[in-house]
Amino acid sequence: MKKRSLRDLPPQALDGKRALVRVDFNVPLKNGKVTDDTRLRASLPTIQYLRDKGARVVLLSHLGRPKGGPDPQYSLQQVVRDLETLLGAPVEFIPDPATGVPTTRRLPRGGVALVENTRFWPGEEKNDPELAKVFAALGDLYVNDAFGSAHRAHASTEAVAHLLKPAVAGFLMEKELTYLGQLLSNPKHPFVAVLGGAKISGKIDVIRSLLPRVDGLLIGGAMACTFFGAMGLEVGDSLVEPDRIALAKDLLATSGKKLILPRGAVIAPSLERASEHRAVSADAIPKGWAVFDIDETTQHDFRARLLRAKTIFWNGPMGVFETPPFDAGTRAIATALVEAGKKGAVTVVGGGDSVAAVAGIENQLTHVSTGGGASLEFLEGKELPGVAALEDA
Ligand code: ADP
Numbered sequence: 001m002k003k004r005s006l007r008d009l010p011p012q013a014l015d016g017k018r019a020l021v022r023v024d025f026n027v028p029l030k031n032g033k034v035t036d037d038t039r040l041r042a043s044l045p046t047i048q049y050l051r052d053k054g055a056r057v058v059l060l061s062h063l064g065r066p067k068g069g070p071d072p073q074y075s076l077q078q079v080v081r082d083l084e085t086l087l088g089a090p091v092e093f094i095p096d097p098a099t100g101v102p103t104t105r106r107l108p109r110g111g112v113a114l115v116e117n118t119r120f121w122p123g124e125e126k127n128d129p130e131l132a133k134v135f136a137a138l139g140d141l142y143v144n145d146a147f148g149s150a151h152r153a154h155a156s157t158e159a160v161a162h163l164l165k166p167a168v169a170g171f172l173m174e175k176e177l178t179y180l181g182q183l184l185s186n187p188k189h190p191f192v193a194v195l196g197g198a199k200i201s202g203k204i205d206v207i208r209s210l211l212p213r214v215d216g217l218l219i220g221g222a223m224a225c226t227f228f229g230a231m232g233l234e235v236g237d238s239l240v241e242p243d244r245i246a247l248a249k250d251l252l253a254t255s256g257k258k259l260i261l262p263r264g265a266v267i268a269p270s271l272e273r274a275s276e277h278r279a280v281s282a283d284a285i286p287k288g289w290a291v292f293d294i295d296e297t298t299q300h301d302f303r304a305r306l307l308r309a310k311t312i313f314w315n316g317p318m319g320v321f322e323t324p325p326f327d328a329g330t331r332a333i334a335t336a337l338v339e340a341g342k343k344g345a346v347t348v349v350g351g352g353d354s355v356a357a358v359a360g361i362e363n364q365l366t367h368v369s370t371g372g373g374a375s376l377e378f379l380e381g382k383e384l385p386g387v388a389a390l391e392d393a
């Protein structure tokens, strides 16, 4: 279902109005400093648009996982300075939403306020209607731009959306829904997905949802080792999920043609002994060794398949990319996506570690999802509560 977007609202719906905007300011911090402001920057188009239209902008977000109450370590006060710099405008801080209404009323047109971490209030994660009322009092309309939190039914993402009208998607949310939605509804073929990372178990629903839609599903990462095990191959000390071997066998039996496994792997006795790494074919993994990356042959095979694709979705690194030289396979996939994009393919990356793996080349890809868990749940075909609660277009 298509959702109403901020861009669909007429000027009079915004001018002078208090726009309560759920953003995703869940940024990494070190010693009170923001170490990566990607998420702050990602919310700027929505905030600046609202300011340009004369709205008073009241921002809501969670930060980290505070345990049961206010905790300075998780205070959003720590992002105020960075946000002010990015906006080129002052930001009022609202330490307690229950007493914040006067501040929101005092904001000038185009002014910005930021409310303290929503998770400081126990009602947030319980989707408490009373807390939602407190939040709703801070705005005249609701905009959700926090796709990364939309898979959770929380007071600031779900309950509050029912209390304010209009309740619409911000630009970042809209972009996520457009590109991820396209993968599910009408992808251009050939549609090739690349899945990697640590475990099959966390991605089985995505695999099941994507298999009927894709022309090929390339498997890398430790996930591939569970498939190797299912094929009866020796996997040595590789990270496998023994309790998923049966499942992998089942997938191979039913969708074997679409599942493309690595032809070979880069192995080492352990991560500590990375320097002893060497490449072997998938059927020659010795006991006492473990797979840490796809090999060069596989890189070439995957690249060739990606260059023929018109739509690509990628989630999960091909190896232990945090530890060189086991980053080579993951890098090769990133490069292949960029190349495929230049040839006209739509390239979408989603997931936590995969997003880290494409740092620096984001603007050479069609879309890099900022919502790790949310993007996977979306692709599993699940309805995200924070999206469902918004008005239909
Ligand atoms: P994402 O966050 O992109 O969804 P995951 O969290 O599923 O990805 O997996 C990422 C992790 O998988 C990385 O920390 C990486 O080191 C690990 N990984 C990838 N390949 C292997 C492998 N062959 N053996 C062990 N760990 C691996």
Ligand code: MG
Pocket: 352, 353
């Ligand atoms: Mg991860």
